[in-house]
Amino acid sequence: MKKTIVSGCIIGVLLVSSLEAFSLFDIDITKRVQHNNKLIEKYENVIDKLKAENKYILEEKAKNPHLYIKKKLFEELDDKYIYRIKLNGSKADSLNFIIEDDVVSVNMNMERQVKSDGRYFYSSQYFSNSYKVPLDVAQDKIEHKIEGDYFTIIMPKK
DSSP: OHHHHHHHHHHHHHHHHHHHHHHHTOOOHHHHHHHHHHHHHHHHHHHHHHHHHHHHHHHHHHHOGGGGOOOOSEEEOSSEEEEEEEOTTOEEEEEEEEEETTEEEEEEEEEEEEEETTEEEEEEEEEEEEEEOOTTBOGGGOEEEEETTEEEEEEEBO
């Protein structure tokens, strides 16, 4: 009799605890579907923004293809050295180019304005770099110019 009561109690405890365990996993399907739909809507909006950004980038590339031609930042040719500084679509507002003591120094303020979704974004940065003039360069013939999206320094060899 004691075994029957004890086993009945154990079965009762197991049954109640298993029912409680199942209630922890009770899922409201409607809420889950609503949650999934919100995620889908959110990601569709993000995808639409990415598509719009890609369209803008491709339009800008079509307007200014010279900005997107990749060039080496340093080249040594038979008759000259070429140093390039990528402007990344910025305009060199104020540019200082100095040759002193066998060193070429370039300092510039670069500004960039971008219109996206009817808003303007503005960035400004300062760039400074110096290059040692190689011994075989004719310093009086060093040239600099802006070519597309690069500031180029040309150092002719002697």
